[in-house]
Amino acid sequence: MKSNVVLVGLMAGAAFFTLVGYELMRSSATVLFKSAYGADSLPIVMAAMPVVMLAGVWGYGQLLSRWGPRITLQMTIMGSSLLMIMGYGVLRLDVLWITPMLFLLKEFYVVLLIEQYWSYINSKLDSASAKKFNGPITGIAGLGSVLGAEMVARLAQPLGTEQLVVLSAIVLLPAALFCHLAFKRFGDPKGHDEPSEQEGAGFSRGVGWYFVQQNPRLIALLAIVVSSQVVAAVLDFKFQFLLSEAFVGQQDAETAFQGEFWRNLNATAVAAQFVLTPLLLTLIALRWVHLIMPLVQCGAIVWALLNPSIWSVGLAFFLFKVFDYSLFRGAKELVYLPLGFQARYRAKEFIDVFGYRTSKGGTALAIASLQKIGLAMHQYYLWIGLIFAGIWLYMVIPLTRNETNSPDEKPKEPS
Numbered sequence: 001m002k003s004n005v006v007l008v009g010l011m012a013g014a015a016f017f018t019l020v021g022y023e024l025m026r027s028s029a030t031v032l033f034k035s036a037y038g039a040d041s042l043p044i045v046m047a048a049m050p051v052v053m054l055a056g057v058w059g060y061g062q063l064l065s066r067w068g069p070r071i072t073l074q075m076t077i078m079g080s081s082l083l084m085i086m087g088y089g090v091l092r093l094d095v096l097w098i099t100p101m102l103f104l105l106k107e108f109y110v111v112l113l114i115e116q117y118w119s120y121i122n123s124k125l126d127s128a129s130a131k132k133f134n135g136p137i138t139g140i141a142g143l144g145s146v147l148g149a150e151m152v153a154r155l156a157q158p159l160g161t162e163q164l165v166v167l168s169a170i171v172l173l174p175a176a177l178f179c180h181l182a183f184k185r186f187g188d189p190k191g192h193d194e195p196s197e198q199e200g201a202g203f204s205r206g207v208g209w210y211f212v213q214q215n216p217r218l219i220a221l222l223a224i225v226v227s228s229q230v231v232a233a234v235l236d237f238k239f240q241f242l243l244s245e246a247f248v249g250q251q252d253a254e255t256a257f258q259g260e261f262w263r264n265l266n267a268t269a270v271a272a273q274f275v276l277t278p279l280l281l282t283l284i285a286l287r288w289v290h291l292i293m294p295l296v297q298c299g300a301i302v303w304a305l306l307n308p309s310i311w312s313v314g315l316a317f318f319l320f321k322v323f324d325y326s327l328f329r330g331a332k333e334l335v336y337l338p339l340g341f342q343a344r345y346r347a348k349e350f351i352d353v354f355g356y357r358t359s360k361g362g363t364a365l366a367i368a369s370l371q372k373i374g375l376a377m378h379q380y381y382l383w384i385g386l387i388f389a390g391i392w393l394y395m396v397i398p399l400t401r402n403e404t405n406s407p408d409e410k411p412k413e414p415s
Contacts, residue, residue: 023148135277208350
């Protein structure tokens, strides 16, 4: 138990600092890009996300094969920090094309690092421990997001937006230290040095898709991740549309409303991470935990369809984000626990890095394209959300089956 607490503390600490930096990078990179190319160009740069994610996951796979998880993690942390510093240097030369590079970097690096942290945690905790600790891990990491957002609010004007990019790079250094201490204390995950039977699978193996398709549960999890992110995207778009209608000519009032909304959401999510997630994961069967989330989402969207308003749509979006930041993360990680190294370190990154970000970018691109041909997409956002929430609900069945056909599933290694 004591060793688990130390492991959780180190990896949660790494996630804390990573998310402090991400909040600094997210705000600065987005504002810098909009200042250079305008807000209307956001769907265009997001359209490049699937290519960037696929190339990045493939590169990660190559590093993992050559160097193993310990060095790969340090290389990706320090490499991300170095790219931010280089980007800042180019910014100082007034080169505008670096802003879309920084925008895409902030989308990719955070999920790659966070998912590697979880891959290591999943390699070291058993199911009982994970049910207790997954919530607090996300809670500590979530506090990093709160601190990072507060730093943005306080430092953006006195320091300047460009300087926040440098701060993002700097706060990755303690994250690298925490990861180094965790690997030094608890060692590499077992199985990382075993030759894979699928060495000849080429690109598919390198990006992790090969290992996803070997396991029906992982295919179901990929479908859930994609469908849930479509729900998130359309609820966000509908919420923003209603806010723009409600606060016409009241920019400051809208900003204040959104600030209060995200403050309340983040506070609720942190409370859920420390209380709701460990409570439900330890008291309720995993299948019911996974069913609760899409069922609640379907109910909230139906209410928003019957009574569309800022409050009903805002509640649906609010509930999704709270679940996504707390219960969904904790429950999702339990799926990987009994699986072997290739599933935890390769299939996971394909699902939670490529699948997560690509579904977000793909949804934005599809909606932007349909709007270009004259469709009033805001009329269909809630219906799209309900359809994909239904897909999410349906895919829980294969996700939570007791048996899998995966050749990669192995007994859990001791922590």
